[in-house]
Amino acid sequence: MEPAMSTVILSDARFSAHTWYGHPECADRLDAIMEALATSGLTDDLRSVAPNEAPEKALLAVHTPDLLWRIRHLSSFGGGQIDGDTYLTYDSWDAALYAAGAAMGAVDVALARHPNNAFALVRPPGHHATPNRAMGFCLINNVAVAARHALNRYGLRRVAIVDYDVHHGNGTQDAFYDEPRVLFISTHAAPFYPGTGAMAEVGTPGPAAGTTLNIPLPFGVGDAGYAQVFDELVVPALRRFHPELLLVSAGYDSHWKDPLGPMTLSTSGYAHLTARLLDLAQELCQGRIAFILEGGYSLEALGACTIATMRLLLGREPGPDLLGVPQTPGTSPRPQIEMIRQRHPLFAR
Numbered sequence: 001m002e003p004a005m006s007t008v009i010l011s012d013a014r015f016s017a018h019t020w021y022g023h024p025e026c027a028d029r030l031d032a033i034m035e036a037l038a039t040s041g042l043t044d045d046l047r048s049v050a051p052n053e054a055p056e057k058a059l060l061a062v063h064t065p066d067l068l069w070r071i072r073h074l075s076s077f078g079g080g081q082i083d084g085d086t087y088l089t090y091d092s093w094d095a096a097l098y099a100a101g102a103a104m105g106a107v108d109v110a111l112a113r114h115p116n117n118a119f120a121l122v123r124p125p126g127h128h129a130t131p132n133r134a135m136g137f138c139l140i141n142n143v144a145v146a147a148r149h150a151l152n153r154y155g156l157r158r159v160a161i162v163d164y165d166v167h168h169g170n171g172t173q174d175a176f177y178d179e180p181r182v183l184f185i186s187t188h189a190a191p192f193y194p195g196t197g198a199m200a201e202v203g204t205p206g207p208a209a210g211t212t213l214n215i216p217l218p219f220g221v222g223d224a225g226y227a228q229v230f231d232e233l234v235v236p237a238l239r240r241f242h243p244e245l246l247l248v249s250a251g252y253d254s255h256w257k258d259p260l261g262p263m264t265l266s267t268s269g270y271a272h273l274t275a276r277l278l279d280l281a282q283e284l285c286q287g288r289i290a291f292i293l294e295g296g297y298s299l300e301a302l303g304a305c306t307i308a309t310m311r312l313l314l315g316r317e318p319g320p321d322l323l324g325v326p327q328t329p330g331t332s333p334r335p336q337i338e339m340i341r342q343r344h345p346l347f348a349r
Helices: 027-038 054-058 065-076 092-110 142-154 171-176 223-241 267-285 297-314 334-343
Strands: 008-012 046-049 079-081 088-091 115-120 159-163 182-189 212-217 245-250 288-294
Touching: 008 092, 008 297, 027 297, 046 334, 054 065, 054 092, 054 142, 054 297, 065 079, 065 088, 065 092, 088 092, 092 115, 092 142, 092 245, 092 288, 115 297, 142 159, 142 171, 142 245, 159 171, 159 223, 171 212, 182 223, 212 223, 212 334, 223 267, 223 288, 267 288, 267 297, 288 297, 297 334
Parallel strands: 008 046, 008 115, 115 288, 159 182, 159 245, 182 212, 245 288
Antiparallel strands: 079 088
16 A cells, blocks of 8 residues: 655754844744744644755756855855845855755655655745846745756656746746746736746747746736636646646745735635645646745745645645735736737647
8 A cells, every 4th residue: 555645844943044134034934934833733744854955066957156156155254245135144055055955855755756745944045046146035046956956866857846926936937948848837926026027938949938937917916816827827837748746936925914025815815726736736747746935924924824835735624714815806817817828839839
């Protein structure tokens, strides 16, 4: 008899050492998640695995040697500001190494002989880090390192990344824009930081054309609109690509309580999207799915969304939404859906 699937969480105390007083991307974020887990009643059913640091070879599969040198060098001198959004402390290099290593470990869990699902609860986040630039709170692109690990270590031919953070995952897009083996799908507010992620950005002409699917959304899209986007764009795209592994850049800053994001998703809305991805992983890739934490800056919403995700990963109902749903109709994404369906190569095939 096959053993039942279990859920693995990967995290490390080093992540909390990377923090800058007054910055929204701070140790309080992971503390809020851990506190929510401690009171959730789920801890006995989750398996904690300590991550290893990512080896340099794995980082160089995504990032330039110059970027890695600059992060390590500045961190060794006590840190500082890389740009107006992104900081380093003395402990940031170690935190970044172990965050990327946790994402790689989540892939290992998902691709084991008896696969389990996994959630890498990491800081700093990664999806804005490009091959040659740290930006947007991000130092190393954790999900990109994880995807390259899946391609290089396991020889996968098709890996899909779904990014439902409120911001476009520009760094992940840059890492795989000419890679036909990786489908990158991003739902994000537009116009919004970092200003990338237009519908016309579909991948380099040739074999990779159509393997980037950007879904820029107007401000105020909520539960119903996101559900439409997933039903009419994300789900069909994943079915056409038919990945062997599904990675999720799990950013919870599209929640209506988030102080940085202009969207109106509820905890229940996020749970619906997560459930759809879990169902697709079962349908398409034997349940091989791993979540990597990205943004989310309302501590209350971050904890609630993470717990709902964990409950779904464990095969349970997501639980009640104690934060509620905003009393607004929500902006319709219908024009964006229709335009993408008409013009994107993935739907024109």
